[in-house]
Amino acid sequence: MSEAVAVVPGKAPSLGTFERYLTLWVALCIVVGIGLGQAMPGPFEAIGAATVAEVNLPVAVLVWLMVIPMLLKIDLGALGQVGxxxxxxxxxxGINWLVKPFSMAxxxxxxxxxLFRPWLPEAQIDGYLAGLILLAAAPCTAMVFVWSNLVEGEPHFTLSQVALNDTIMVFAFAPIVGLLLGLSSIAVPWGTLVLSVVLYIVVPVIVAQLWRRALLAGGxxxxxxAMLGRLAPLSLGALLLTLVxxxxxxxAQILRQPAVIALLxxxxxxxxxxxxxxAYWLNRRLGVAWCVAGPSALIGASNFFELAVATAIALFGFxxxxxxxTVxxxxVEVPVMLSVVWIVRRSRGWYEQGAGISPG
Structure with a gap:
C-alpha cells in the first residue's frame, strides 16, 4: 500500500492526512464510479476492452504508477540484516506464506x-473466492512501515522483513495463487498469471531498484x-482512479446486491x-522483543492489495x-489495521510479562 513517506531506518514515518482517511476516499470512489458508470457506460466499457495479451493497458499504466513509487522505498540491501x-x-x-493464503482460501x-451462498450471485461465487485468494497471497509492502512506527517497531527488522517478502513474492506469488485456484476448482489462466507477475512484480522491482540507486548516487x-514526496500524490491518485x-x-451488480460488499x-x-x-502469540512464545513482535503481527496481517486488484483485473476482468x-x-484496510495497532499497543504489558523475552 502506498504512502507519502520515505523509508529510512531510524527515521519515523507518519500517516499523512490523505492516507489517514483512505477509507473515506475509497468510499467516495465507489459512489463516483457507480454514478459515472450508470450515467455514461460507453467510455467505461471501452476502457475495459482496451486489452493486449489479456492485459488491460490503462490498468497496467495505473498499476505502475501505484507500485513503482512504493517499491522505490525498499532497500533490498536490508536482506543482509535478516539474521x-x-x-x-x-x-x-511463516504467517505470510504458509498460513495466510491457505487460511483465506x-x-x-x-x-x-x-454460508453466504444464498445471498450472493451464483455466477460470481468462484470469482469472489479467487479475489480473496489473490488478496491474501502477497503481504503488504510499504504501508507496514507506518504501522511499524505507530507501534514503536524496530525499524531495521521492518525493513529487512519487507525486503525479504518482496524477494519471496517474485518467486512464490504465481505458484501459490495457481495452487489455491486449482484447489478451488477455478480455471487458472497460467499465461496471464505469469505475465501479471512479470508486469506487476518483476519489472517494477527492477525499475524501482535501478531508480533508487540512481537517486542515492546523485543526491x-x-x-x-524528495522524489518519494513528489510521487506520492500520483501513486495514490492512480489507485483511486483505478477504483473509479x-x-x-x-x-450495476452492486446496486442489485448492495450487501455483497459487507458479506465479502x-x-x-x-x-x-x-x-x-x-503472529503476535507465536512471537511471545518464542521470546521475541515487543518492538519486533508488533510489526511482525502487522506485516502478517496486512495485504498487498494494489497487486491483488491489478492481477484480478488481468486474470478475470473489470x-x-x-x-x-479485492477492492x-x-x-477495510486502514481502519482494520489501525485497530490492530491499538490492540498491540494496549497489550504491551501482557506481552512483556511473558517468560524468556530476548533482545531481538
Missing amino acids: RHWRGIATTV LLGWIFIAQ GEPALA LLFGLQG AVPILIQVYGNAAL QSGAALA VGVL
Whole structure:
C-alpha cells in the first residue's frame, strides 16, 4: 500500500492526512464510479476492452504508477540484516506464506461458497473466492512501515522483513495463487498469471531498484525522500482512479446486491485479526522483543492489495467478482489495521510479562 513517506531506518514515518482517511476516499470512489458508470457506460466499457495479451493497458499504466513509487522505498540491501531478528523473521514469513493464503482460501470456502451462498450471485461465487485468494497471497509492502512506527517497531527488522517478502513474492506469488485456484476448482489462466507477475512484480522491482540507486548516487537520502514526496500524490491518485474505473463497471451488480460488499468483508476481517493474533502469540512464545513482535503481527496481517486488484483485473476482468473482492480489501484496510495497532499497543504489558523475552 502506498504512502507519502520515505523509508529510512531510524527515521519515523507518519500517516499523512490523505492516507489517514483512505477509507473515506475509497468510499467516495465507489459512489463516483457507480454514478459515472450508470450515467455514461460507453467510455467505461471501452476502457475495459482496451486489452493486449489479456492485459488491460490503462490498468497496467495505473498499476505502475501505484507500485513503482512504493517499491522505490525498499532497500533490498536490508536482506543482509535478516539474521539479526531471525525469530521474528521466521514467524512473519511463516504467517505470510504458509498460513495466510491457505487460511483465506478456507475462510472463503466456508463463508462465500457455503454460508453466504444464498445471498450472493451464483455466477460470481468462484470469482469472489479467487479475489480473496489473490488478496491474501502477497503481504503488504510499504504501508507496514507506518504501522511499524505507530507501534514503536524496530525499524531495521521492518525493513529487512519487507525486503525479504518482496524477494519471496517474485518467486512464490504465481505458484501459490495457481495452487489455491486449482484447489478451488477455478480455471487458472497460467499465461496471464505469469505475465501479471512479470508486469506487476518483476519489472517494477527492477525499475524501482535501478531508480533508487540512481537517486542515492546523485543526491543521497534527501534526493530519494524528495522524489518519494513528489510521487506520492500520483501513486495514490492512480489507485483511486483505478477504483473509479472498477466500480464504474461493477456498478450495476452492486446496486442489485448492495450487501455483497459487507458479506465479502467477513472472511477478510477474520483473516486479518486471526493472522495478527497468531503472529503476535507465536512471537511471545518464542521470546521475541515487543518492538519486533508488533510489526511482525502487522506485516502478517496486512495485504498487498494494489497487486491483488491489478492481477484480478488481468486474470478475470473489470466486471469480475474477483476484482470486486479485492477492492473490499482496500475499503477495510486502514481502519482494520489501525485497530490492530491499538490492540498491540494496549497489550504491551501482557506481552512483556511473558517468560524468556530476548533482545531481538
